[in-house]
Amino acid sequence: xxxxxxxxxxxxxxxxxxxxxxxxxxxxxxxxxxxxxxxxxxxxxxxxxxxxxxxxxxxxxxxxxxxxxxxxxxxxxxxxxxxxxxxxxxxxxxxxxxxxxxxxxxxxxxxxxxxxxxxxxxxxxxxxxxxxxxxxxxxxxxxxxxxxxxxxxxxxxxxxxxxxxxxxxxxxxxxxxxxxxxxxxxxxxxxxxxxxxxxxxxxxxxxxxxxxxxxxxxxxxxxxxxxxxxxxxxxxxxxxxxxxxxxxxxxxxxxxxxxxxxxxxxxxxxxxxxxxxxxxxxxxxxxxxxxxxxxxxxxxxxxxxxxxxxxxxxxxxxxxxxxxxxxxxxxxxxxxxxxxxxxxxxxxxxxxxxxxxxxxxxxxxxxxxxxxxxxxxxxxxxxxxxxxxxxxxxxxxxxxxxxxxxxxxxxxxxxxxxxxxxxxxxxxxxx
Amino acid sequence: xxxxxxxxxxxxxxxxxxxxxxxxxxxxxxxxxxxxxxxxxxxxxxxxxxxxxxxxxxxxxxxxxxxxxxxxxxxxxxxxxxxxxxxxxxxxxxxxxxxxxxxxxxxxxxxxxxxxxxxxxxxxxxxxxxxxxxxxxxxxxxxxxxxx
Numbered sequence: 001x002x003x004x005x006x007x008x009x010x011x012x013x014x015x016x017x018x019x020x021x022x023x024x025x026x027x028x029x030x031x032x033x034x035x036x037x038x039x040x041x042x043x044x045x046x047x048x049x050x051x052x053x054x055x056x057x058x059x060x061x062x063x064x065x066x067x068x069x070x071x072x073x074x075x076x077x078x079x080x081x082x083x084x085x086x087x088x089x090x091x092x093x094x095x096x097x098x099x100x101x102x103x104x105x106x107x108x109x110x111x112x113x114x115x116x117x118x119x120x121x122x123x124x125x126x127x128x129x130x131x132x133x134x135x136x137x138x139x140x141x142x143x144x145x146x147x148x149x150x151x152x153x154x155x156x157x158x159x160x161x162x163x164x165x166x167x168x169x170x171x172x173x174x175x176x177x178x179x180x181x182x183x184x185x186x187x188x189x190x191x192x193x194x195x196x197x198x199x200x201x202x203x204x205x206x207x208x209x210x211x212x213x214x215x216x217x218x219x220x221x222x223x224x225x226x227x228x229x230x231x232x233x234x235x236x237x238x239x240x241x242x243x244x245x246x247x248x249x250x251x252x253x254x255x256x257x258x259x260x261x262x263x264x265x266x267x268x269x270x271x272x273x274x275x276x277x278x279x280x281x282x283x284x285x286x287x288x289x290x291x292x293x294x295x296x297x298x299x300x301x302x303x304x305x306x307x308x309x310x311x312x313x314x315x316x317x318x319x320x321x322x323x324x325x326x327x328x329x330x331x332x333x334x335x336x337x338x339x340x341x342x343x344x345x346x347x348x349x350x351x352x353x354x355x356x357x358x359x360x361x362x363x364x365x366x367x368x369x370x371x372x373x374x375x376x377x378x379x380x381x382x383x384x385x386x387x388x389x390x391x392x393x394x395x396x397x398x399x400x401x402x403x404x405x406x407x408x409x410x411x412x413x414x415x416x417x418x419x420x421x422x423x424x425x426x427x428x429x430x431x
Numbered sequence: 432x433x434x435x436x437x438x439x440x441x442x443x444x445x446x447x448x449x450x451x452x453x454x455x456x457x458x459x460x461x462x463x464x465x466x467x468x469x470x471x472x473x474x475x476x477x478x479x480x481x482x483x484x485x486x487x488x489x490x491x492x493x494x495x496x497x498x499x500x501x502x503x504x505x506x507x508x509x510x511x512x513x514x515x516x517x518x519x520x521x522x523x524x525x526x527x528x529x530x531x532x533x534x535x536x537x538x539x540x541x542x543x544x545x546x547x548x549x550x551x552x553x554x555x556x557x558x559x560x561x562x563x564x565x566x567x568x569x570x571x572x573x574x575x576x577x578x579x
Contacts, residue, residue, distance in 0.1 A: 362496075363468075363494060363495035363496060364466065364495075365466055365468075365494075365495035365496075365497070365556070365559060366435075366495050366496045366497075369432075369434060369435075369553070369556070370432070373432045373434075380466065381465050381466035381467065382466065382467045386467060389467065395467055395468070395493055395494075396466050396467050396468070424435060424440075425440065425443075425496070426440065426444060
């Protein structure tokens with residue numbers, strides 16, 4: 001890692017781009033926002049881009065022949081190019097959805113539709129049935145678990161999963177018996193939204209392809225935080241959300257290999273996604289339009305493209321270096337507190353910037369409330385990864401997560417506020 | 432911070448009548464899906480109709496200080512009292528907790544429950560405080576149904 005973390009001056013300048021960071025909470029305290037893994041804040045450039053779209057080029061894109069529709073369509077398709085380039089892809093490989101959850105559901109439903117001969121798919125890659133298996137992991141966010149549970153229920157396929165080790169890595173010991181020629185899909189996360197664990201994507205994708213399985217990567221916690229190049233990862237399909245990437249709410253992205261998107265059955269149907277329609281049936285538009293039913297989310301796409309431009313100007317390698325430095329600072333601070341147990345990797349090796357921890361004897365809700373009292377906003381609960389918490393024998397955890405605007409001082413503020421917990425709940429803490 | 436009054440932390444550290452006991456007439460299991468907190472609560476009711484009395488409340492509560500303390504206060508307030516009184520206590524608790532801070536609670540009605548009045552100002556925590564009460568009213572409903 002040669003890129004340098006952001007300097008104090010750069011960080012101060014950058015934070016001025018995010019209006020919400022200047023507000024106060026809980027009786028005038030500065031906001032210490034450490035919940036960017038749930039959703040990130042938006043720089044003025046993103047807000048301005050959306051506003052500009054509505055003020056100047058607002059139209060229902062890809063329909064109509066008037067000037068606004070032309071300009072709106074142009075803005076929407078230019079945004080697709082920018083977002084594609086951000087992850088090393090071509091514009092025609094980018095499908096816009098409502099969020100990453102919908103992107104993963106799109107794929108899961110494509111398999112179901114394929115199993116019933118619907119959705120206009122071709123070939124037999126996108127079919128599931130009895131005897132077929134879907135492989136996931138125990139560390140998945142519910143968004144990359146439940147769609148597959150349901151797809152298996154609908155098709156009679158069997159769901160299997162890769163377990164996690166006590167230190168929050170994938171336990172690949174039995175991978176060869178879990179990933180077999182019966183496996184049609186292997187869906188897994190790039191970076192765990194709870195533990196920060198960075199999974200060996202290339203290795204897993206290569207193993208999946210060796211048995212003919214399609215790979216689906218949940219990239220929600222990687223694309224906003226480290227350089228991601230889809231041509232380098234080896235996966236077939238990849239999903240992420242705009243709102244975790246400094247972009248607007250209401251837009252997600254599904255990337256796919258072009259030949260697969262071509263074959264893949266559609267999910268949502270209606271306007272925009274058709275080629276011809278009669279009362280008896282319809283044929284579908286080319287990729288990506290066939291996956292984008294309804295009036296497209298143009299303003300959100302324009303906003304997300306502005307977010308990509310914002311991050312590209314900084315350089316994702318620097319964003320990554322910055323967040324790694326923050327993660328190291330927090331892990332070091334937590335390690336000094338014997339009454340705190342970090343869930344997941346304890347050092348920087350193969351991990352991103354989500355740090356979940358447990359204070360033994362004090363519930364995460366209570367920890368979070370004490371932090372919140374000092375303006376420190378973290379996530380508490382199971383973070384949409386209930387099975388993972390069960391596997392790690394934690395009812396719930398407290399999670400701090402970062403973004404490019406997070407400061408080292410905010411990490412210190414978290415540690416300082418955390419030190420109020422033992423006394424407050426009468427814990428006996430060794431000196 | 433007015434949320435964690437001493438009384439709440441006392442109930443949290445030493446919950447009253449904790450643990451699951453026999454005999455019981457009905458049991459209810461409630462979960463808070465946002466945090467994974469769980470409570471299993473049993474009731475034993477003696478008598479029927481206006482004479483019905485809550486003879487025992489036993490519970491296993493896995494959760495934050497607010498949800499454990501609330502279960503403890505519940506057991507303390509309703510055990511040995513009439514079912515009608517228990518229902519009135521629930522109503523008073525619910526009223527206070529959902530008042531956004533407007534209703535400070537009446538100690539004559541809800542006893543130590545007034546210590547939970549601060550929860551009303553934290554909307555995300557109201558469910559924590561009501562979890563065991565939801566289990567209690569559900570179990571009571573089942574117990575009464577079974578006796579009819």
